[in-house]
Amino acid sequence: MANGQENSGDSGNTPDTSGVPVTVRTLADLARLAGVSTGTVSRALAGKALVNTETRERIQALAREHGFRPNQMASKLRSKRTGVVGIVIPLGHEKRQHISDPFFLTLLGWLADELTESGYDVMLSRALPDGTSDWLERVTGSGMVDGVLLIGQSDQFEVIEAVARHYRPLVAWGAYSEGQTHCAVGTDNIEGGRIAAEHLIASGARKLAFMGEIKGIEIDERWRGASAAAAKAGIPIVHIPISLASEEMGAQIAEAAKSADFTIDGIVAASDLIAMNVLHCLHEKGRAVPGDVQVIGFDDLPLASLTMPPLTTIRQEIGSGAKAMVERLRERLEGAPAGSLKMPPRLVVRETTKAV
Amino acid sequence: MANGQENSGDSGNTPDTSGVPVTVRTLADLARLAGVSTGTVSRALAGKALVNTETRERIQALAREHGFRPNQMASKLRSKRTGVVGIVIPLGHEKRQHISDPFFLTLLGWLADELTESGYDVMLSRALPDGTSDWLERVTGSGMVDGVLLIGQSDQFEVIEAVARHYRPLVAWGAYSEGQTHCAVGTDNIEGGRIAAEHLIASGARKLAFMGEIKGIEIDERWRGASAAAAKAGIPIVHIPISLASEEMGAQIAEAAKSADFTIDGIVAASDLIAMNVLHCLHEKGRAVPGDVQVIGFDDLPLASLTMPPLTTIRQEIGSGAKAMVERLRERLEGAPAGSLKMPPRLVVRETTKAV
DNA sequence: CCGCCAATTACAATCGTTTGAAAGTTTAAG
DNA sequence: CTTAAACTTTCAAACGATTGTAATTGGCGG
Incomplete structure (x- = not known):
């Protein structure tokens, strides 16, 4: 003593x-x-x-x-383990800064659940890369988080690649292609776009439109898949850019409808949300779905089955996607070299497309 | 030197x-x-x-x-200012642990935006108060956050009150009533419930049902408002508990419909999501809306205008609500005694109720 | 040439834990 | 009774910044 x-x-x-x-x-x-x-x-x-x-x-x-x-701050400082994972939503291609996309929001919910379950805290950052390219490093280099989960890649592919080269515990939801450095979990969007267009064509559509802004990689892939399928079948397809932010979406679709080519009989929507707006707009114009026009969405949100008529769509496995992201992050935190995952999309036929 | x-x-x-x-x-x-x-x-x-x-x-x-x-940890430790606000979602009355309610998710989005704008980082915690009552203090007492925002009160009113008595920088979305210690921002739910029921009655409904689990205070208030209005008009109203978690919701509604009293001609849904499920179920049963049954929702999510027919609902001002919450939190962080705010609900008439 | 003031910069304590090493205490074995 | 081994507990040095105070420097008026 x-x-x-x-x-x-x-x-x-x-x-x-x-x-x-x-x-x-x-x-x-x-x-x-x-x-x-x-x-x-x-x-x-x-x-x-x-x-x-x-x-x-x-x-x-x-x-x-x-x-x-x-005191957590003191504890974390000393032990150099924060127990916090950053979730960042890059909003590169959307000027409108509000997080509104229901798919991303749902993914966020699942990720938060998974992480909490694993004993991690979640730090949320919505990042709008306004010219500066350090939006990601501001998070990874802050000493506040053990790792980072990215909800989408937006148009910031290169920035993410650059960070991933020296920062391992980083996993993104989004596209993966040969030679890519950063770990990504996502749906095979090209395949998804292809399946969507093929389904439309198989059920009789002869003039297609793809609706959605293709600045983000994922959506661009869906477009490429759809247009490739159309080209192969010798069917024309046009691209109509529609903002992904829900506020402007309705107006843009209405605008597009005004000058629209009324011979279009098949619409590939880049997301379920767009599809729902399209459905609504079509109904107002008095065009029958799937009689006059067939529509197919992308995501298979829980809401998709509630539309009138229920929406045919391409399903993304969001729950298991979230699980896979967290799993990979944890592996990487332990030094393992977890690789990317491209999940197969699945066609869910409901009633906005004709039975074959 | x-x-x-x-x-x-x-x-x-x-x-x-x-x-x-x-x-x-x-x-x-x-x-x-x-x-x-x-x-x-x-x-x-x-x-x-x-x-x-x-x-x-x-x-x-x-x-x-x-x-x-x-290093942020070191900085925060020394300066005793974390620049972080905790957002916690109490999941007291939902066994199903997943965050799925689109209203809460949207509110979360807005809050995150507001906070980021004000230079704060956001720490997300989904808390499922499993018996223990320290889910909130685990956040407030961690030294990790400067203040806390609560998304909903669930059935944890007393716990929140207890914490609020000694922890000032705390603002909740939810109900406020006379004598309440904790600062709350929310809609006048009793009034909202009343307006909903009154509108249904005014447009001819003579036998009402209220659909929604009333364990959470907010929903309970809506129920009380609706039943008071019905009582005053001498119209019968029954309560049908429906889980707020979207997964079980559909099944529960279908179940309820089976044994349902087919003379019900007016439904007050506790949320837009429930209303959308109800609409879908009604359509499957071949009952016309608003011909046979009128339906009114609550929230006015962006999606509400996209249903078929477009949903009549009670609007909650979620954007300005989020702004108000962050404002109050900031005042409280500066020592000001910011009080609660009860916002007036607004009836938005669309097409699931009959024109008077 | 001296002293004083302002402008800079260095010093050192501090924030509240965690953690390796050292120091005590028992207990068990020889 | 001695010594080692197994337990407990204390000591003190980090962790990486921030910040009040002291020290240094240069400029300027007297």
Whole structure:
């Protein structure tokens, strides 16, 4: 018992410590109260076997009683493990800065669930890469997160590649192609676009349109898949750029409809949300679905089955996608070289396309 | 010039420092490189006026060149300001742990936007209060966040009240009633429920049903408003509990429809999502909307206008709600005693109810 | 030439934990 | 009774920044 820090002769001086509402803010406070050193308290609270069981329980009880919780900042600083994963949503190609895409929002929900389950905290950053290319490094280099999950690649492919070259614990939702450095989990969008167009053609469509802004890689791939399928079948297909942000979408589609070619009888929508707007617009114009025009969406959001008529669409496995992303991130955090994953899209036939 | 830490006789020994790829990880590294003390580097990077303009620019350039970014953990620990706001979604009454409610997800999006705009980082926690009541204190007491935003109150009203009594920077989305300690921003749900029921009655409904689980306070208020209005008009109304989680919702509604009283001609749905499911179910049963049954939703999600027929609903101002929440949180962070806000709901008449 | 003031910069304490090493204590074995 | 081994606990050095205070420098008026 070295220097007078312990409560020797404890209950002798002060009749009852519980009368004084001591505010226990730090490990040191608690240590004084328990008559041990901060080191012991630290280990006791962490549940380490190094401290005597009885001591440990006494300290834990004391901590609970005073509602003490160790300062995370200090803890994380010292241990160099933050237990936090950053989720960032790059909003490169959307001027409108609001996160509204239901697919991304749903993915976010799943990712948050997966991460929480694995004991990670989630730090959310919506990043709008306005010219500067350090939006990603601002997160990876902040020392705030152990790893980063990217919801979409937007038009920032190169930036992501550059960061991935020296920052391992990074996994993106999105496209993967040969020779790509960064780890990506996503649907085979080319294949998805192809399947969509082929289905439309197989069920009788003879003049197609693809609706959706193709600045983002994923959507661009869907377009390429669809147009390739159309070309192969000798069917014409036009591209109609529609913003992915829901606010402008409705107006843009209405606008497009005005000057539209009314001989179009098959529409590949870049997302379910676009498809739903298209359906609505078509109904207002008095065009029958799938009688006059057939429509196919992309994503298979839970909502897709609720439209009138229920939406035929290309399903993306969002739940297992989220799981795969988190899995890969964890592997990478442990130093393993987890690779990309391209999941097969699946055609879900409902009633906006004709039965063959 | 005290002890040999500076690069005196700098370029004498090593011919060119740029040849060596020194990895600059800490302030000290950068300080050595710049030949100044860490204190100066810190102030230089923070852009403080205390350092010479020329020095400051030199240091900033050096930092940029080496991609140096100060460790946030250390910074936050020392300055006791984290610049992080926690957003937590209490999932008390939903066993199904997945965040799926589109209203909450949308609110989350708006909050994240508002906070980012104000220079805050966002820490996301989905909390499922499984018996323990410290789910909130785990966030407020972690030292990780400056303040907390709650997305909904679930059935955890008392827990929130308890925390709010000693933790000021806390703002919740949800219900407010006389004498409540914690700051809440939300819609007047009783009024909303009342308006919904009244509208149905005014347009001819004579036998009502309210669909939605009322364990959460907000939904309960809607139910109370609706049933009060029905009672006042002498119209019967039944309560049909439907889970708010989208997965089970469809099945539950179908189940309810089976044993349903087919004389019901007006449905108040607790949310737009429920309304959409109801619409779908009704269509399958071959019942006409609004001919046989009228339906009114709650929220006015962007999707509400896309249903067939377009959904009559009670609008919640989610965007300005988010803004109000962040505003109040900021005031509270500055010590001001920001109070609650109850926003008026607004009836949005579309086509699932009959014209009067 | 001296002293004083302003402008810079260096020094050193601090934020609250974690953790390796050292120091004490028991207990068990020889 | 001695010594080693196994347990516990304390000590003190990090972790990487921020910031009040002291020290240095140069300029300027007297």
